Amino acid sequence: MFTIKDKVALVTGAGSGIGLHYVKEMFRNGLRAATIADIDPSKGDQALKEIAQEFGSNKAIFVKTDVTVQKEVEAAFKKTIEAFKNLDIVINNAGILNDDIWEKQIAININGTVYGCLLAWDYLQKYRSGNEGVIVNIASITGLTSFMSIPVYAATKHAIVGLSKSMGVKEHYDRTKIRVLTICPGVTDTPLISDFVTSYCLPAFEATYKVDLPRWPKQKPEVVAKGLIQALTTGTNGSFWVVNNSKIQNIPHLPEVLELPK
Template sequence: MKAVKGCVALITGGAAGIGLQYAKELLRNGLRAVTLADISEERGNRAVDEINKEFGKNRTIFVRTDVTDREQFTEAFESTVNTFNNIDILVNNAGIMNDEVWEREIGINFVGTVIGCLLALDHYIPKYRTKKEGVIVNVASTTGLEVFGALPIYVATKHAVVGLTQSWGSESHYNRTKVRFLTLCPGPTDTTLALDGLDKNLGPAYQDIFKDSQPFVTLQDPKHVAKALTHAIQYGKNGSIWVAEDGKPPYEVVMPPKEKMKKSL
């Protein structure tokens, strides 16, 4: 895959679940090396072992990273360039679904994404990329394109990620940085976040809303979302939004200008 081959990536939340599948799928498509940035050392070390067994040694490192801590996030970038000399792709994947701790949720899902983008744009990708163009993929959710009353704060963070990525994905920013921005919106996926997060809400009333409003969904395999990521990196235009849901091929969502959404009185 031309857009990935020979590149170096940094993936937050990369030690397990979808994040680890992103790393493996990118490596299968020619990625030279990947940094797994995650809060859990146990998962991180296990993930490095998995990648070493499948792809050989010296293809990955783990860096313990709380994405809400700018110094720790900076260290993830520093370790990447010190080990692999380059950084081309950032995947801001770290996230939680837990409205009970909504301050922390906002910090990880949105503030952490902002920190990653600022570091990548202002300090690392333009200086250390191997090709003429870098890529930042911010992982949102299909809830970032919808309304879901049971988890309003989680949904708000994902809407924020979509708006953030589209704004940085403007032509003016691309012309100054040569960094392409993409949003990936996975639908319900078979991860601990999806399975456990729905019970972590603002109280019984919100759990009742979930029970009353949630249709039956089929959880897709994380490997499907990983394939969607590589597709978006290969084919996605700057600022584009990609949805991966129901185990089907990814598709692009185009947000209409507000004038076209105007409701006549």
């Protein structure tokens, strides 16, 4: 069984929100060290202070990273190895919800996750401390079902589901010993939700906002972080973890819609 104890993690977008909760919950479960790769230095500083206060000093580093810039993501991986020698867990968490700036949203949510996955594929084989590395991609319930007011955001999360599904097959695991897991949080109380205004919808879909997202129950980020721990310690390669309405549900394999011809 995979244990978090003494492992090293890199988490994008972990300066605040659910990402910071992931880092703290992993430290509570014995994580040795973490890299916070976030675009916002003030959030990064605050995150480091909170981590030092609760878990002691020199447990984490902040690397200013815009996940849409491949070189910056790579620098975060390099600095992790310089600081901690190993890398065992990569969580591609950075994301925004704003269909009004959909090209930027696609760049952050999809390109950022692809950069993180490709670098993790290399670094987790070279620098893991145990016999297995883990990639955790953060999708959403919007990656599994339709959301009429935010179709582009939903498309970015469907893309992450597709990426994880194809990377998380047995053939890849057998060669690399990298486990690919996916978390699909439901609506969770963070600035991504509390700062959301209807103008973040594209004008064509804005009218549907009030009968769409607000009908979903809101949960606390702590419960999503608990879901991460369950996924890391018990999740099989290619498994999906829906954390919605404060309940954690494991889907070992998303069903295939098509079958290969016999």
